[in-house]
Amino acid sequence: MNQAQAQTGSFTQFFSRTVADSDRLFWLLNAGGWIGLSVVTLLSLSLPYDQFEFAYIAHNLIQSVCGFLLCAPLRTAIKHSWSWSPWNRVLVASALTIVGAALWTAFRLQLLMVLTEERGLWGDFGGWFFASLFVFLAWVLLYHLVKFAQLLQGERESLLVLEAGRRKEAFKLVSAESAAREAQLKLLRYQLNPHFLFNTLNSIASLVSTERREDAQSMIAELSTFLRFSLESDRNITIPLRDEIEALDLYLRIEQVRFSDRLVVEQEIDPRTLSTKVPSLLLQPLVENAIKHAIGRAEEGGRILVSASLADQQLVLSVEDSGSGVDQRQPELSDLFETPGFGLRGTAERLENLYGDAFSFNASTSRLGGLKLALHLPSRGQKK
Amino acid sequence: MTGHLRVLIVDDEPLALDYLETLLASLPEVELVGRCRSGREALGQLQKQPVDLMFLDIQMPAINGLDVVKRCQSDVMPVVVFATAYDEYAVRAFEANAVDYLLKPFEPERVHEAVLRAKDRLLSVALQSGKEAAVAAIAGLEGGSELLAGEIQDRPTRLPIKDGPHTHLVELVTIDWIDAAGDYMCVHAGNETYILRSTMKELEKKLTSEFVRIHRSTIVNLNKVRSVDAIPKGECLLHLDDDVSLKVSRNYRQAVQNLMR
Numbered sequence: 001m002n003q004a005q006a007q008t009g010s011f012t013q014f015f016s017r018t019v020a021d022s023d024r025l026f027w028l029l030n031a032g033g034w035i036g037l038s039v040v041t042l043l044s045l046s047l048p049y050d051q052f053e054f055a056y057i058a059h060n061l062i063q064s065v066c067g068f069l070l071c072a073p074l075r076t077a078i079k080h081s082w083s084w085s086p087w088n089r090v091l092v093a094s095a096l097t098i099v100g101a102a103l104w105t106a107f108r109l110q111l112l113m114v115l116t117e118e119r120g121l122w123g124d125f126g127g128w129f130f131a132s133l134f135v136f137l138a139w140v141l142l143y144h145l146v147k148f149a150q151l152l153q154g155e156r157e158s159l160l161v162l163e164a165g166r167r168k169e170a171f172k173l174v175s176a177e178s179a180a181r182e183a184q185l186k187l188l189r190y191q192l193n194p195h196f197l198f199n200t201l202n203s204i205a206s207l208v209s210t211e212r213r214e215d216a217q218s219m220i221a222e223l224s225t226f227l228r229f230s231l232e233s234d235r236n237i238t239i240p241l242r243d244e245i246e247a248l249d250l251y252l253r254i255e256q257v258r259f260s261d262r263l264v265v266e267q268e269i270d271p272r273t274l275s276t277k278v279p280s281l282l283l284q285p286l287v288e289n290a291i292k293h294a295i296g297r298a299e300e301g302g303r304i305l306v307s308a309s310l311a312d313q314q315l316v317l318s319v320e321d322s323g324s325g326v327d328q329r330q331p332e333l334s335d336l337f338e339t340p341g342f343g344l345r346g347t348a349e350r351l352e353n354l355y356g357d358a359f360s361f362n363a364s365t366s367r368l369g370g371l372k373l374a375l376h377l378p379s380r381g382q383k384k
Numbered sequence: 385m386t387g388h389l390r391v392l393i394v395d396d397e398p399l400a401l402d403y404l405e406t407l408l409a410s411l412p413e414v415e416l417v418g419r420c421r422s423g424r425e426a427l428g429q430l431q432k433q434p435v436d437l438m439f440l441d442i443q444m445p446a447i448n449g450l451d452v453v454k455r456c457q458s459d460v461m462p463v464v465v466f467a468t469a470y471d472e473y474a475v476r477a478f479e480a481n482a483v484d485y486l487l488k489p490f491e492p493e494r495v496h497e498a499v500l501r502a503k504d505r506l507l508s509v510a511l512q513s514g515k516e517a518a519v520a521a522i523a524g525l526e527g528g529s530e531l532l533a534g535e536i537q538d539r540p541t542r543l544p545i546k547d548g549p550h551t552h553l554v555e556l557v558t559i560d561w562i563d564a565a566g567d568y569m570c571v572h573a574g575n576e577t578y579i580l581r582s583t584m585k586e587l588e589k590k591l592t593s594e595f596v597r598i599h600r601s602t603i604v605n606l607n608k609v610r611s612v613d614a615i616p617k618g619e620c621l622l623h624l625d626d627d628v629s630l631k632v633s634r635n636y637r638q639a640v641q642n643l644m645r
Contacts, residue, residue, distance in 0.1 A: 194469065194470035195443060195469045195470050197469075197470075198469035198470050198487070198488045198489065199397065199400070199443075199469045199488060201488070201489045202397075202399070202400055202403065202469065202488035202489040202490060203397065203399040203400065203403075204489070205403055205489040205490065206399040206400060206402050206403030206406070207399065209402075209403055209406040209407070210402055210403075210406055257399065258397050258399060259396070259397060259398075260398050260399075261398075262396075262421075292445060293445075295396065295445050
């Protein structure tokens with residue numbers, strides 16, 4: 001930083017400090033004004049009339065100091081009347097102008113008579129008072145001008161702060177929206193597991209190559225319906241469990257063709273639960289994971305069980321599998337959350353958005369031998 | 385090479401096996417010798433009969449395609465063509481190591497191309513084992529390990545295997561068997577297979593006397609052998625825990641003679 005910059009810097013600092021502190025600003029401007037008046041008096045009276053005697057110079061300076069001090073009570077009075085009605089304020093300002101000018105005129109007349117040999121100047125009071133009136137009028141007007149400017153500036157600043165706040169809010173909203181959309185896309189991508197998609201296409205190609213035309217046709221139809229359901233379903237709305245089970249059946253039928261004899265799917269659905277609203281495609285990722293475990297023991301194949309029941313005003317959905325036969329440890333929910341490709345965390349986030357903390361996850365050992373994941377949801381819709 | 389390629393196909397989905405079988409049936413070079421629906425089944429088949437080429441699905445439950453490669457004895461490992469529905473990382477690793485792969489759904493021309501490529505490979509004398517390139521690809525995919533040069537003075541019964549910032553100290557008594565695949569050695573201990581960049585010579589120096597060579601590329605821990613079967617051509621089959629079977633070649637048969645006395 002060079003010196004010029006340093007000076008500008010400190011001047012800017014001084015300026016902003018002064019503007020911010022209204023007492024400081026008042027005394028500075030008040031002093032400036034009265035010094036200005038002294039200078040004007042010097043130039044317009046002393047210079048042309050050659051009055052450079054000590055008495056005149058002293059008179060000039062002392063009358064300014066007097067005016068300077070006189071303005072302090074003036075300011076207090078104006079401030080005091082600031083909240084009054086406009087007319088009253090005009091009245092007060094005018095009265096103050098007149099009183100101030102009168103007092104000042106009397107003082108400086110008396111002062112001149114003390115300082116010089118001139119006597120009997122009181123006769124000139126009218127002329128002197130007339131000039132003083134303009135000085136005080138100017139002072140009062142200037143005072144108001146500065147005060148209004150300050151008010152305006154303050155207003156603008158608070159508006160700016162307000163606007164900045166509004167913009168920040170808007171930005172927050174936009175980023176929240178985009179995060180939600182991103183989560184939705186991620187979810188969609190998970191739901192449309194590329195493995196599932198490409199493997200199913202491979203199965204269809206297989207059916208075609210072995211001339212099982214009708215099987216191929218129905219598999220294409222099922223895949224299409226399932227894809228349409230995945231793409232069209234809005235992740236923020238809930239659908240009746242009946243529709244959710246129907247979509248799940250489509251998915252399961254495809255998986256059953258792929259794994260044929262090795263996959264046995266059972267369902268235990270309490271008919272009373274069918275009209276309960278659940279988030280769409282809630283079960284599919286859980287079932288997909290269960291299938292992975294169920295057919296883990298390749299030679300024997302496995303079973304999965306999907307059930308829905310009511311308990312204590314809550315909808316209980318559970319997905320169980322017969323296990324891979326490899327990992328027989330007691331399931332830990334926290335481990336499951338960390339399992340990549342499972343999507344349990346995403347499911348939990350979705351449920352949190354819909355139900356707050358009015359839902360719960362539960363992992364235990366299934367009577368089928370593998371993992372049992374149970375979901376407890378409020379049976380009467382959203383509770384946010 | 386004259387005659388047919390002996391081909392094994394492995395996939396957990398019957399429809400995928402049907403499809404591959406149909407596609408291979410139209411190729412005159414191919415003789416299908418088996419279809420397996422799991423990695424475990426495939427490992428068993430490879431010990432039972434000679435196989436030239438294996439189509440291996442990666443995404444299988446329990447023992448996946450990559451595990452099959454790791455666990456298969458180097459000396460009976462055929463040329464491998466991986467099949468995958470969607471696995472960008474694996475595909476990149478395969479490309480880097482010139483291992484062939486098929487993407488699902490299969491394309492008939494691409495399957496034929498894979499067969500022709502496998503045939504070329506089998507003809508080239510340089511190829512030691514089908515495991516070589518595949519293991520290099522897996523090491524690229526999962527990050528290979530290395531053998532630490534120094535010895536652990538007071539504990540010579542442990543093998544220090546450096547895997548990135550992590551060093552495994554593998555007790556020699558837990559090692560079941562070891563096989564070589566090109567620049568890599570596969571150390572099998574329990575359910576774990578360590579793939580490390582090393583030579584057979586380097587590794588043998590660190591092993592104790594119960595480890596013996598049973599094939600050109602295979603070393604076994606004799607303490608782990610549960611039973612021995614004699615099979616034709618003067619070879620025999622060692623059975624270890626966990627369904628592992630290893631072939632003993634005629635040249636190394638002497639090493640296990642003591643077990644049968």
